Amino acid sequence: MAAKYLTIAREIKKRIISQRYPATEPLPDQFALAAEFQTSRMTIQQAMRQLIVEGLIYTRQGQGTFVRKNFLQLSQWDLAGSDYFGATKTWEHLGTVASRVIRFELRFPSEKEQSSLLINADAPVYDFVRLRLLNDEPVSLDATVMPVNLVPGLNKSHLESSVFRYVQESVGLKIMGSYRVVRAIKPDALDQQHLICSDSDPVLEVEQVIYLEDGTPLEYAHCHYRYDHGGIVIVNNG
Amino acid sequence: MAAKYLTIAREIKKRIISQRYPATEPLPDQFALAAEFQTSRMTIQQAMRQLIVEGLIYTRQGQGTFVRKNFLQLSQWDLAGSDYFGATKTWEHLGTVASRVIRFELRFPSEKEQSSLLINADAPVYDFVRLRLLNDEPVSLDATVMPVNLVPGLNKSHLESSVFRYVQESVGLKIMGSYRVVRAIKPDALDQQHLICSDSDPVLEVEQVIYLEDGTPLEYAHCHYRYDHGGIVIVNNG
DNA sequence: AAGTGGTCTAGACCACCCG
């Protein structure tokens, strides 16, 4: 049995999508909703808070609760954006995805890696490079560094399928967030060789740290994308 | 007088930063905090919710409330990232910033612009291009389209100072969020001319829609950055 | 079983916006 406030939030969401609550006027006030759903006003407010963080509505003290004009639009954006690559998204709807392992080694971390992963110089790390192919065309070249102690037992077959799945399902770690820097750079020798690009073709570089629920850094990576294979989508709701 | 839950949240934040609440063990439970702050548990929970959205703590039912290990680290990241450009950040701490207007026209929107700005073909738009200089060095070339009806009275002097400030202070509109796509591209003729780069120098392109509180799109822009002048920082907390 | 956070109640008063 889901919480009552979530049930109410879902119901109100339905009504907004079906335009039973037209976007041109405010929603019924919280007292009316509390009466309709036979609950207290605090619970209605919790449901509203849920819809606010989902970007569906916004409130104005003294005025009421309103539907965001771009809510219906946003799903269209997301759809339109699906031709682009988000680092957390998969591309499987675009075709056949494959991973080729270029390098897989153990070593000690550099200073930059120590500070990015919050580890000491004597904590061993995996160092691996993978080429991602979409319909046999090279798309990205990813160089990753991960602390061995967080993910013991990682092997080459995990790299060929999904490190993410191994980390979540076998080791039981949960990803919380990420920190990324995106730039345009000139391709290095490895990029030119594996992404099959000339030295005048730009490369989109994503430098990222992925961290777990409690904030422990899990991986530090440099991902290089061919410039003609889309971009990174960033959505920001205030 | 600020709300009690915000006052409590600030106090708890202080204690975490000063390590009076060590990151190695859970925070005092909500009942103890309610007693200490002479308030109800609901108010303590509201304070906790605040700190959760700020990324400071996380909760586990049946276990307690914990400090995120990367909280202290994150402020260092932000500092480190200040050498990079975020489209919402200013660069004034890096030196002298100037804006040169390359183009400023009125016209009707293209189909792509109509769908991005949610306007009709007969709604006029401003079309302007600006070159941003940092210490007299070209950094970015921005091509922007804005609906005239949202921002009446825009003129060239606004472009040279800050369109953002004009929109906020004179027109009274409030920015809510953004939708961006980042790519690496080859420079076009305008880029090469104004960003002073060769055709083998990559360009970082940010295609963006900025929208207002209620979701109305305010501007649709393409911003081109020189590849050697930093990158875009993206922080994502689950 | 004990201890923790999650949800919920039935009110109350306050701050803000509008006519």
Next chain:
DNA sequence: GGGTGGTCTAGACCACTTC
């Protein structure tokens, strides 16, 4: 002044984790 959302109370019961 009337209507709206924002905050707050003093409890209650539930769900989950650990012992």
